[in-house]
Amino acid sequence: MSQYNNLLFEVNNGIGTITLNRPKALNALNCELLTELNNLLDVILKDQSIQIVIVTGSGEKSFVAGADITEMKDMSAIEGRNWGKFGQSVFEKLESLPQPVIAAVNGFALGGGCELAMACDIRIVSEKAKFGQPEVTLGITPGFAGTQRLPRLVGKGRAKELLYTGDVIDAQEAYRIGLANKVVPAEELMPAAIALAEKIKSRAAVAVQLCKAAVNKGLNMDLESGVAYEAEVFGLCFATADQKEGMTAFVEKRKAAFTGK
Numbered sequence: 001m002s003q004y005n006n007l008l009f010e011v012n013n014g015i016g017t018i019t020l021n022r023p024k025a026l027n028a029l030n031c032e033l034l035t036e037l038n039n040l041l042d043v044i045l046k047d048q049s050i051q052i053v054i055v056t057g058s059g060e061k062s063f064v065a066g067a068d069i070t071e072m073k074d075m076s077a078i079e080g081r082n083w084g085k086f087g088q089s090v091f092e093k094l095e096s097l098p099q100p101v102i103a104a105v106n107g108f109a110l111g112g113g114c115e116l117a118m119a120c121d122i123r124i125v126s127e128k129a130k131f132g133q134p135e136v137t138l139g140i141t142p143g144f145a146g147t148q149r150l151p152r153l154v155g156k157g158r159a160k161e162l163l164y165t166g167d168v169i170d171a172q173e174a175y176r177i178g179l180a181n182k183v184v185p186a187e188e189l190m191p192a193a194i195a196l197a198e199k200i201k202s203r204a205a206v207a208v209q210l211c212k213a214a215v216n217k218g219l220n221m222d223l224e225s226g227v228a229y230e231a232e233v234f235g236l237c238f239a240t241a242d243q244k245e246g247m248t249a250f251v252e253k254r255k256a257a258f259t260g261k
Helices: 031-046 077-096 112-119 134-138 146-154 156-165 171-177 186-201 205-218 223-237 241-251
Strands: 007-012 015-020 052-057 062-064 101-105 108-110 122-126 130-132 168-170 182-184
Touching: 007 031, 015 031, 015 186, 031 077, 052 062, 052 112, 052 186, 062 101, 062 112, 077 112, 101 112, 101 186, 108 112, 112 130, 112 146, 122 171, 122 186, 130 171, 134 156, 146 156, 168 171, 171 182, 182 186, 205 223, 205 241
Parallel strands: 015 052, 052 101, 062 108, 101 122, 108 130, 122 182
Antiparallel strands: 007 015, 130 168
């Protein structure tokens, strides 16, 4: 296990697990933690042995309770803008990892914590999880892309209600509106996240990564451009050994033995 001041990181069987580790501060995001996360993502990006990433929080109460208010409260307008841009860049790097990223949300995912979870591909959440963008109750807007990712996930109307009221919702409501993919008992959270990671890892890795790229890029294109991009990545698959293996295995009625190539 590699350990930073505010993060724990371990890799088991191709699954890298990042644990946000400031339990006394409910894993609130400060500059040091975000800097460490930014650096760790660079390491993951270069490590082809890591096929899936899981992000979670330490302790039982909180995934990430938000950005560190004690660090933000006296910022100037320019400092606030720069802080927001830095957080956005880290979360964009997380979202853009070629590997699928699963958020295992174990408790509070508020403000920056909700934004972090939304930058992940899939959200498996404890029944104790709480989500919200309560920034308006502090006199600010979300700064780490919450106003952009939330409507893309749950729709404009629901997103505006959450953003305007600052309301906090429970795990079942998050599931109902599409913010959570699955709700599980607290003790089953990490096993469920690992089981999903193992299932994804058993598929053709290049195809999975190209699916991620097609969705992420396509959402920022018009439909015609997105469909054209899909055709390109579809074609690329036919240059992989896994495509040959997958289709041959199907014809031969056996389980495919993918190699990630």
